[in-house]
Amino acid sequence: MFPVLFRLGSVPVNSYGLALAISFLLGVKLASVRAARLGFRPADIADLGVWVMMAAIAGSRAFYVVTHLSEFDGHWLDVIAIWKGLYGLSMLGGVLLAMATAFVYIAVRRWDAMKLADAAIPSFMLGNFITRIGCFLNGCCFGSPTSSGLGVSFPEGSLPWSVFGHAHLHPVQLYDSMAGLFILAVLLLADRRPHFRGFLFALFLGLYGATRFGMEEFRFFDHATNDLLGYSVFAGRSGITDNQLISLLMVAASFITAPILILRDGKTGRAHAAAAARQAS
Numbered sequence: 001m002f003p004v005l006f007r008l009g010s011v012p013v014n015s016y017g018l019a020l021a022i023s024f025l026l027g028v029k030l031a032s033v034r035a036a037r038l039g040f041r042p043a044d045i046a047d048l049g050v051w052v053m054m055a056a057i058a059g060s061r062a063f064y065v066v067t068h069l070s071e072f073d074g075h076w077l078d079v080i081a082i083w084k085g086l087y088g089l090s091m092l093g094g095v096l097l098a099m100a101t102a103f104v105y106i107a108v109r110r111w112d113a114m115k116l117a118d119a120a121i122p123s124f125m126l127g128n129f130i131t132r133i134g135c136f137l138n139g140c141c142f143g144s145p146t147s148s149g150l151g152v153s154f155p156e157g158s159l160p161w162s163v164f165g166h167a168h169l170h171p172v173q174l175y176d177s178m179a180g181l182f183i184l185a186v187l188l189l190a191d192r193r194p195h196f197r198g199f200l201f202a203l204f205l206g207l208y209g210a211t212r213f214g215m216e217e218f219r220f221f222d223h224a225t226n227d228l229l230g231y232s233v234f235a236g237r238s239g240i241t242d243n244q245l246i247s248l249l250m251v252a253a254s255f256i257t258a259p260i261l262i263l264r265d266g267k268t269g270r271a272h273a274a275a276a277a278r279q280a281s
Contacts, residue, residue: 002137003158019134024053026130027123034119040111045120048105055101056094063093067242091141092212092246095124114198114261121204122187128180128208136173143170144220163220170218179211198261202254209250216244 004012028049032042065072065079067090072078102120106113135141142160145151151168154160160169186207187200221241240248 003139005137015137016131016134016140019131019137023127023130024049027127030126031120031123034122035116038112038115038119040116040119044109048102048120051105052098052102056098057089058094059097060089060091060094062097063242064090066093089140090243092243095208096246098124112197114201117198118191118200121201122184122191125180125184125187125204125208129177129184132173132177132180136171136177141173141176142220143172143175143218146170146218160220169220172215172218175218176212176215179215183207183211196262196265198257198265202258202261205250205257206254209247209254213244213247213251216241216247 002015005015005018006013028046031049032040032045035045036042061079102117103113106116132141139154139158139160142154142163145164145167146169148170150171152171153166153168156166183204187204190203191200219241
């Protein structure tokens with residue numbers, strides 16, 4: 001584990017921070033290339049990317065704070081003190097606020113939301129692939145104990161060691177990273193075939209929600225679960241986590257939005273066809 005990869009003089013270069021920066025730069029590049037085919041300028045996508053990144057960090061921190069209020073009791077300034085270390089971020093909170101921010105920004109600019117969402121959403125999965133490797137190196141978002149050959153132990157002084165000692169844990173950060181790469185490949189392959197506007201976005205909601213729900217079964221969860229859905233054999237606990245509840249809502253949203261988008265795209269297509277026929281006549 002390498003929470004600090006190297007130093008530039010006295011300035012430490014954190015593994016998670018570097019992974020976050022790389023994912024942002026590559027994600028914006030991928031989104032710019034894809035959006036350029038739709039007539040968007042790279043500068044427009046870069047501006048959107050900055051807003052999305054800020055929202056993702058703020059949302060991740062806010063969701064963590066809300067679900068860990070006891071940690072900050074009596075020292076509430078620590079809520080904004082992420083400079084003390086890149087721990088205390090909950091990714092799904094960032095996903096939700098980033099999506100909301102993106103759609104508000106797109107609405108203000110009066111862009112086609114679903115077309116741009118289809119162009120940009122693969123960048124998120126690219127970011128998931130890269131940043132989860134940073135999580136593993138940083139020692140955050142770690143897994144629960146396992147006796148399988150996939151288990152890894154973290155060094156003394158790390159956050160996982162402070163909880164489980166030298167026990168072997170699921171490298172759930174790497175599981176999640178590989179899931180991100182898989183979903184990225186599925187989205188890019190699906191985009192090669194004709195589809196309705198918003199298809200990739202709806203597909204992302206379903207695939208990410210389902211895989212994230214599964215990942216939570218192998219993660220260490222440090223606060224009370226929701227008393228829903230009985231007992232988990234994999235996680236060895238009752239109920240589901242906050243992240244799993246949000247994941248289920250994302251899967252449900254996928255099934256709800258897909259038919260709505262199909263109907264809307266069909267109406268738009270018929271309207272354009274009718275307009276073209278009138279012009280031809």
